[in-house]
Structure formats: C-alpha cells, structure tokens
Amino acid sequence: MSAPLPWTSEEMMTVAASRHLWNGAVCFVGIGLPSAAANLARLTHAPNTVLIYESGTIGTKPEVLPLSIGDGELADTATVVVPLPEIFTYWLQGGRIDVGFLGAAQVDRFGNLNSTVIGPYDQPRTRLPGAGGAPEIATHAKQTFVVLKQSARSFVPQLDFRSSGGFFEGNGSRARSGSPGRGPQVVITDLGVMKPQAGTEELELVARYEHTSVEGAVAATGWPLQVAERVEVLPAPSPGELEVLRALHARTREAHSRPVLLPF
Amino acid sequence: MSAPLPWTSEEMMTVAASRHLWNGAVCFVGIGLPSAAANLARLTHAPNTVLIYESGTIGTKPEVLPLSIGDGELADTATVVVPLPEIFTYWLQGGRIDVGFLGAAQVDRFGNLNSTVIGPYDQPRTRLPGAGGAPEIATHAKQTFVVLKQSARSFVPQLDFRSSGGFFEGNGSRARSGSPGRGPQVVITDLGVMKPQAGTEELELVARYEHTSVEGAVAATGWPLQVAERVEVLPAPSPGELEVLRALHARTREAHSRPVLLPF
Amino acid sequence: MSTPILSLREAIATHVADGQTLALEGFTHLIPFAAGHELIRQGRKDLHLIRMTPDLVYDQLIGAGCASALTFSWGGNPGVGSLHRLRDAVENHWPRPLRLTEHSHAAMAAAYVAGASNLPFGMLKGYLGTDLPAHNPGIRSITCPYTGEVIATVPALRPDVTILHAQRADRQGNVHIRGIVGAMKEAGMAATKLIVTVEEIVDDLEAPMNTLVLPHWIVSAVACVPGGAYPSYAQGYYARDNAFYQAWDDIARDREGFTAWIDRHVRGTGDHAGFLRSIRSVEV
C-alpha cells in the first residue's frame, strides 16, 4: 500500500462530478452527493450555475448543504420559491433543465437506475425509499449526470426494479420512446467515469483517478465493463477544490448539529 | 303616465339581483350589472359575501366598482390574488363557487346565453365580445343568476349563438350533459324575475316590480313567456338600498374620472 | 449569465419577425402597450396575435394592419363596449381579413398551461352545451381512462414570442410581477422567446418569498419602458386610465379617426416616451 491519500475517495468523486457542470448550467439537484457536487461547482468554477431543488426552490445559493431536499436554507437563498407541482410541469417537463443530477442504489449497463427495492417488488428483501423525482428528471432533463459508489452490488447486470430510465435497452431505444432528454451522459463513481458508447449506448469506462485502476473498476462492475481505448487519468482535487469542499462540509456539520430552539 | 319613479329601472334591477345573494355566498362576479349587484349585497344585507373576479382576486371588497374585471382596486382589497388559470381550475371547476353572476346579449327560454355574435358566426352582423369566462361559470357554479335588460331583441326564441349553456333544451338535458352546477336558477331583468319551471326547465315569470306589469314582460319576450299562477310583486328599493347603491356609483364615477398621473 | 437589457426598439427588432405567433399577456393589468406600439412603428405584419382579452392593444395592432389571425376568449373594451377595430376586421375584413380562433377563458388558460408544461394539449370540463366547438375545430375531447367521462381538450399554445410588462427587473434580468398576474407566467413560459418591458430596473428586486419572479435565464430580453402599460396600469406605479378606455370608444369608432390617432401618436412618435408626451399634449 502506498501512503494514505490526502483526500478521500468520496471527495475525489464529488470533485470529479462538480467539474462536469459548466457555468450557467441550470441544474436539477438531488440530495446527498449530487447536492455537494453541484454546490462545489457553484462555489468554484461555475458561480452562475442555477440550482433547482424539487422542493420548489429555484436559483438557490445555500451557505450550507441541506440535509433534506427542503431545508429552510434553500428557500432563504432562492431567487424564487414556487409550488412543487409547478417545478415538475413548467420547469422540468417544460424543458428548462440542462442537467439532472441523480444518485441510485443500482445502475445497469445502459444507465437505468433502481432506487425502489432489492428483491421482488411485492416481497422485497430491502425496501428502498423509491423513485421520488427521478423518473421524470431522467426523462426531461436535457442530460443527466449519475453519481454513486461503484461495486458489484450497485453495478448490476440486471436491476431488481427500474425506477428511472437511462438508455433503456440501448441502441436508440430511449430516443424511440419519446423521452425528450438525451439521458445519462456521464456516470461518476469513486473509481472512475463512464460514458455511453456511440450506437450501443452501453456505459464505457473513459476515465479513472490517479489512485484507481481500470482493473479495479472492471472488478467492481457486475457485468463485463466496456473500457475505452484510451482511459483518461483525471487530475486529483486541487487544493482550492478541496478547501472549498471541506469548508462547505464543515459549515454543514456545524449547522446540522446546532440545537433547534423552539420559540416557546 | 304616473309621476316619475324615485328610482331608475336599472336601480330596481340591480337591487332585485342583489337581494338574491345570501350572506356568506361565494360569488363569481362578471363586470357591469352583476358587479354592482354583488357589491350592493355585500354593502347591505350580505356583508360576508365572498366576491371572486376572474382576474384572480378572491374575497375582494372594492370601495368603488371596477370598470374592468382587473382594476387595481380589486387586487388591493382582496384576501388573496392568484394566477388566472388557478381561478378556473381549483376554484371554479373545483366546485368552490356558490353563485355565478352572468350577463348576456341574448337569452332563450331555457336560460342559454349568447354574448358572441348577432347573425352568422362567420359573417356576423354584430361581433360581440365573446364568451370570456361564462361557459365554464355556467357549467360549474352551483347555480347562476342572470341579469340583463328585457326586450324582444334580448329575449329571443332562437339564439344566434350559444355562448354558454343554461338548461340546454330543457327537460333535464343539462343534468344529462354532466354539468355539475344546477344552472340558471333566476333571471333578473328590468321588468321582472324569471325562474325555471320544474320539469320543463323553461323560464317562467314569477315576479314583477311595482312599476312593471306581467303584460309588459310578456310583450318584451320573443317567445310566448310562461307566467306563474301567482306573480309576486317585489318591493321597491328601500331608502337604505338606494342610498348605498347611489353612493357606490357616485364614488365609482368620481374615481373613474380622476386623471391618471404617471410618475414621470 | 444575465439577460440582455435592450431598448424596446432593439428588443422588438431582434426578436419579433413578420408572420410569427405573438402573445402580449397581462389580464387588464400590465398590458404591454409600449411593445404593441413599437410593433406598429416597425410595421410588423401577418402576426398571429394571441391574447385572452385583445383589449385596446390588439384593437390598435389589428386596425394598423399588423395581424392576420387572432386567438382569444373575450374581445371587448372592458366596461365600455366594443373593440371597433376588431369588429371592423371581423365584420368587414378591414384593413384585412382576420382569422379567428375563439375560446373560453378557462380553455385559453388551460392551453397556456399546457404550453408552459410542454404538454401537447390542455383539458377542462368545459364548453358543455355551447356552440364554440362547432366553430373551432381545435376543441376536441378525450375519454377519461378511469371513469369514461368525456373531457374537452384544447391544443397547447406555444407562441413564438411572448411579451410581458412588469414592475421591476434587476440588473441580471430577474423580473418581479406584483398584483393581478393573469396568465402572464404561463404565456411567458409557453413561448420560445420572452421579452419583458419594465417600469424600472433596480439593484435588488426585494420580492417577498413565494411571489411571482421570472428568473433571468428564461427571459430573452428586458427593456426599461416607464409607463409601458399605459393606459392599462402597473400596480404600485400608476392606475388604469379608465377615462382613456372610455375615450377610445370614440377614437376607434371610424377608420379615419383611428388611423389619424395611430399616425399622430404611435407612428408619429419615436418611442414610448414620445407617445406619452404626445398623449399628454392632447389632454392639456
């Protein structure tokens, strides 16, 4: 083993995800890693990124990461707070979202996602929270970014349940379904980055980190993972990225542990 | 001829219409006579009448009558101002309206209304403003009150155009159409008051004023008007009603003639 | 990263072309008169105009020959009577024929909502027992897959351009609208391009939470046009000029009087400030 890395693999994954957001992108953000990555982008290279949370907060600029999708911080710092039904009609279905940022429990080779059940639906081994906003984010965002940790348990040959569509069965089946968005253009994990191959639309490993390997990514995938001819090695988190991300997490921890005082 | 009346026939009609509104009624108000009648009711016997204008103003309490359906006075004095689409979905179609107050250019024996064209639709002799909110007010309000001046030109055997439905062809045809509201329960004119007969649903003269006659109402109707066995004689406007109505109109005239000052 | 702030002349010249479908919304309140006048000045033609209540602003555009089609739901001078130029176009095809697509308010609202929502149609329990469907082939129906109930449908409205007038924008182009909002947001979000004229541009919108703000990135251009809704009104800025609405009945009653008025006050002025000066000179 080499010396311990000066960053965690979760930090690397968050930084790698954040780099995909461009300045001015209108981004529909899920809670957790997507939220951390999107806010890191906003606080570094993409200050004019517009963040939308499904709770109805548009153009929000939280100082600390929300624990829930509807923390008061999101409303306080938003350009506007709209009713939730409107978020899904005028904004998402209306085609106003550039990037949908999704997580999941399982992904398959075509970027389809499961966040519903492990095991049969009616007799699940594990009942997961469910689809939430994801099915229509996956349909309507002009593209989606998927972020999750990579393992043979999460990268599976066959989803137990398809909660939201990626490229369906590949080979153009998504486009033929009438889904307006272009689907998952990138899947970012703690081991590397995958993108859909032209034509088949099967995920292909296109990048790894300095501390990860192609073999590691292949081994952590439940199907024979396609590997690009040239696998890019992504730069480590810069000191600036790490500083901003850690400060964000520190502010968040501090805020979330602050006792709540009821005014009576 | 007897001595001139101490009130105009328009005042009598407005007062008669206002008396039909009960305290606490939720009333969807059209501009003109309906608006005057509804506000007169609110300022006299029905102070808790809830007035809704299609512009989105709910629970409005205007000091002066609006000239348009969307005067600023309506917003300034409303409980809440909502988007116009919401008025027609959650409030009207949602079944929240007790009384829809409608006017029209023509009415037929079943209380169907025309406010669209005189003459053929494609080559009209007179192009009227059109249906506006009326078709769905007529459908969804739990009942409607119709107010218009009575003459052979306005009370016609055959509408040139049916802009909104009353009892359709009568004899239960409205109910069979699936219209949730009970239709025009009263038609108030300058000559008297008509209500639908049980069964046929044809309008029947049930009341006149002190200064009008059954014969006059029949003569001012373009079809053989049904007359109730007992035609009530409605009391003249009370001094209190007249005072409030005239003060309302005076305030309105004063406000509408006030020059508008642009702030630059 | 922010919306261009243009002169109204530039905004119209850049974003509105002959033959487009165009919605100027604002329900009695915040009617974008300045933008309507600028369309007349620039001589736009063959416009398909969309508006729930055509009001004076479309009476003017129709009488000035800018329009070949109108989609609407109530075409009167509110509280006054007829729109004489609209009537003359429908009854006598002057200055040119006007193809009508006529709806009820509820249906127009549903059609805008559908457009904003990227749905191909809107639905409503509507048009029951009316003659409108017989004259508007766009009014159709669907059957509820649960109850079997038949429900009316209208095709979504998707204007090429929507123009709104609002009270305030900030320097980034975020827009705050206050008061009666009508179907302004829906018409704006249903359109390919959205132009907003405003009373003033401020450093901070100070919009209370949950009020109507259009974020800058859905706005194609902002133009600062004080008085841009006159003779309609801007809540908090100036009242509706009800006397002008009443006077319009005479101005628009005959073709010559109308044309003289448009030539003098609209075509004969360079911009909205000029229009307002010109109108005031008559009143004094």
Place this chain on the structure above:
Amino acid sequence: MSTPILSLREAIATHVADGQTLALEGFTHLIPFAAGHELIRQGRKDLHLIRMTPDLVYDQLIGAGCASALTFSWGGNPGVGSLHRLRDAVENHWPRPLRLTEHSHAAMAAAYVAGASNLPFGMLKGYLGTDLPAHNPGIRSITCPYTGEVIATVPALRPDVTILHAQRADRQGNVHIRGIVGAMKEAGMAATKLIVTVEEIVDDLEAPMNTLVLPHWIVSAVACVPGGAYPSYAQGYYARDNAFYQAWDDIARDREGFTAWIDRHVRGTGDHAGFLRSIRSVEV
C-alpha cells in the same frame, strides 16, 4: 361566516374517522407532526395515508398501527436513510400489512392538481421506461387527440381529509403559508375537509400580495399548535431539527425501541405541548 378555531384534539375527533383517506402534506417544511401524534393518541386505524414523502410522521403512524394503506412517491428519512417502520411494514407486515400505491413525485403532484381541479385524472409525460406502471394499475395512458402522442395518466387524489400546518391564521380562519409550500395547497383543495394547525393566530395576516393564502371558507377547522411542525420546521419560526431526524434512525430501528418512544412521548402525553416538554426532558 368564519372557520371554527378548535383544539387539535377536537379538530381530529370531529373530522377524522377510522378508515378514511388522509393526506398530511408539507414537503419537508411544515409537516403536521402534532396532528400525526394526535391521530396516534386517538387510536385512529385503517387509515389510507397519502403523502409524497411519508417522512418520520408516517413512519410513526405506520409503526403505531394506524395505517393500512399508503400512497406515496419517496419513502426515506431525508438525508439519513431508511424509514425503518415503513420498511418493517412492507418487508414483514408489522404491525400490520401496508398496501402500497407508489408513484413518482411528478405523478403525485399531477394527481393532487387533478383532485383540486375536480378532474378525474392528471396527465404527465412520465414513467417512461420505468417498472412503476407494472406495479401500480392506476398508472394508465391517453392518446393526444392532436399529435397521437401517448401520455401517462394518474387518477386524481381526493382525500377525505387533508391536514396542513401553517405559520399563521387570522381570527376568521384565513391561513398564510410562507416558504417551501410543496403540494400543500393542492392537497388541501383536493380534500373534502381541510384541517390546518398553525403556529399562531393573529389579528392581521399581513400576507404580501400574491403569496399563498387559504381563505377561511375552504378551511374546515383551525387549531393553534405552536411547534406543531417539530421536528420539521416552520420558516420564520424555528429550524428543522436535523439532529432529531438523524437520531430517529436509531429510535425507529427496532420495534421495541420505537414502541417505547411512542408510548412515552406520544401516547404518554396529553397534547403537543406535553410532547415538546417530554422531548426536551430527554435532550437535557
């Protein structure tokens, strides 16, 4: 002419019966926890619970045996993980089986909007390429009468009772809601009866124009319950107790610990003030 202002106990006793469909809405914000606890205290059962995000409030109702069915779209502890009582009911039918009707957020929102609009169904371009329709027979489709496009439908949600928590009501029963409003208004207007708990009752709502006000005549009962959204939050009054949400993961993990907590803090207290005192005594 005004809405009855009741104690929460009276409001629940009067308006909520066993076996009803019941929606407690509020998206993360303004979750009506006090009302949920009162339902447990009064031993309501066989409820069909409806909520986009069941959250801790439904984890508690489900674990306490009040529910036989759940309609929802995301059933986790936000930012923390699982709802263990919901999982135990689904995976092991404890304390009783729970019939699930599962949607996406967009579809639940459309179903509430349809309910509020008195339409039998809502539609959305949704569920494309997902397994949800295979497990929810309520998800069907219609064909657009203009384009031929196939569009997903969901049956309208029409709860017997909706319960909301809001910041303020006035003495007539008009209610002002500020901040993240979720689908509160739609759920409230879709219901036959609407109960609202509030932080305080004031003389004047002072709601800015165009914000969310529910007029008193659509509200069946108002109850003043300070802290009624705790451990969720009330914008402008108190923050979300994120630490409690994290602690719930342990409290609810096993049946005994959960039941002891409910017995002590909910069933063992007379009202919400008692609950808050009881919770504070643990924290100190």
